[in-house]
Amino acid sequence: MSTPTEQAQALTPAAVQAAYELIKPYIHLTPLLTCKTLDKIASTPQTAKALIGTPFEGQTPATPKFRFHFKCENLQRIGAFKARGAHHALLRVIEAQGEEELKKRGVITHSSGNHAQALALAASTLNIPAYIVMPEISTPSKIAGTRSHGAEVVFSGSTSVEREAVVAEIQAKTNAILIPPYDDFNIICGQGTTALEMEGQFAEKSSKSLDAVITPVGGGGLNAGVATYFSDKSTRVFGAEPSFQGADDCRRGLLAQDRVEKVSTLTVADGLRTPVGVLNWEVISDKKKVEGVFAVTEEQIKAAMRLVLERMKVVVEPSAVVGLAVCMFDEEFRKRVEEEGGEDGWDVGIVFSGGNTTVEAISKLYS
Amino acid sequence: MSTPTEQAQALTPAAVQAAYELIKPYIHLTPLLTCKTLDKIASTPQTAKALIGTPFEGQTPATPKFRFHFKCENLQRIGAFKARGAHHALLRVIEAQGEEELKKRGVITHSSGNHAQALALAASTLNIPAYIVMPEISTPSKIAGTRSHGAEVVFSGSTSVEREAVVAEIQAKTNAILIPPYDDFNIICGQGTTALEMEGQFAEKSSKSLDAVITPVGGGGLNAGVATYFSDKSTRVFGAEPSFQGADDCRRGLLAQDRVEKVSTLTVADGLRTPVGVLNWEVISDKKKVEGVFAVTEEQIKAAMRLVLERMKVVVEPSAVVGLAVCMFDEEFRKRVEEEGGEDGWDVGIVFSGGNTTVEAISKLYS
16 A cells, blocks of 8 residues: 555646546546625625634734635535535445445445545445444434445444444444545545536636635545645635634644644534545645635634625534635635735635534524 | 406416516516426425424325426626516606606505515616605615615605505695505506516426416515416416415415405514515415415425525525425425325426625624
């Protein structure tokens, strides 16, 4: 097996393009939406009061000009971009192992989130058995959702040691192949197809390129994939994380020039609680690929999510709006858009990574 | 002035077409969306248990087949179809009175809901002064929303007598012209443009016509307009109302063959608390135009709204989903789709009338 550094070198726009050809029949071409109300709100300077307690206190608030282009992966199959990577990884494993072989062995993953549903869907579509290890404490709706795609749900304790023990146990019996959620070459290429679609959809309405794209960073599959695709193009790529209880492991790692390996956070952006993966880090820590990662507070995430629900009328999960929250509230980022974008401003692509929430979860957030 | 019956005769598809030519530059062509998950759920027979206590108790549940086409007026300007009627009515008044005259006099309405915002927007776009009489107890966000379009908000008590007194007072001073929310020829034609767009958008993907369209019925502007447009076509038109505290005034009026003039209800579908208007009734009570009006419970409205938010990822207000709730829960309607649609099923257009809700309102509904 090649080292992460060697693998990162093989992560090229062409690899993302190849992934796209493969997964295209299985995924939705999700819309790239605009919303003038959100452009207007984000293009209004913050109040002096909002900058109190930040390094920008007392300075004149930035006057960036944003035109947003929202890539609605909340409307993707299973409600999240994860459908891209899961289909790609599975198709590559079938390619490598042969369909008959894989039908015997099956695939396995441990996840309680969107990756579990995505792999279950991909496996059911491609007629491969899937074992999904989920903590016993997972919500019934998530268990039912995973089962509804025909996957076999196997319960475990909730620590990663307990989960991995159950995975090992099933693998010993079935020889099932592990499809990891983010720290994987094929997963990253699959998620990168989001960028390829955004570029094409933006080109339909503009003769210039997107000035920037910003995505959430959890394990880093989406961000690394998007950065890979844009690595030979003029579009800048940024990442966004929650700051709560150290969930901004990637941002902190970049400052320290060393990947943070462990995170324990209960941020409302529950898709972003994991530390960034090894291969993902190789890409994201490359300044030529990702120009910066910014962090936002829980209140900023909730404010951004409120705007998307109430003004744009689109349902997103908290993890999906961290990029928008950076554009609205991170004064360092806003200054940069003001300086580099000038009078014209920036066309910013924002990836709404998912929309898997419930009315109860929304109630809990805002009551 | 012509009588309601004479006016109703002049309500023709051509009148709706003419309205469309006039308002087209001012409104959004909202998308007509599909959702396979909702098709599947609504095409699953209800449980025997769900029919207990209904006239269908003990019968085999209907097996209708639905393909939904959701007209997303929640994505219309000001977040509701009301933008159509308000622009049309105002453009017609300008046509009749002359722009200079109307700039002196202005327009006026009393409303605390979507019509207020719609008229405020239309007036600000067309540079006409607007006076909006709102009850003092209106929520601050609605007052701010109306003011943000440049309208002058004037407060009144909350009964209709108190509101009308304030309107009369302002009219005495300004000679402002009243633009009513629904009981008006031009408003009905404007709302009817929703149907015209649906027909065109459906034709882009199918060689047949929509089998049916179902819309909410409050004052009846939308339903009467849609029925007017389809009156010379094969598409059947239905209406949907909440049943809570007698909010199904139109359905009850049809049964009694007499319009119900007063309603006092606090249904969660707050856009549908008003009784159907006189001219609207002329259209809706014409069996050749509207084939039936059905009513749904508060729980059914909430269940339908939950599905739209969680599965379709689109934000709608409770009033918007009464049509979907009829398709999902009204066994009489479902039997009809089974019988008339047969194996093929029906392509049903559902108008999502608006999306003006807040995260707090969603929290209140589901906590």
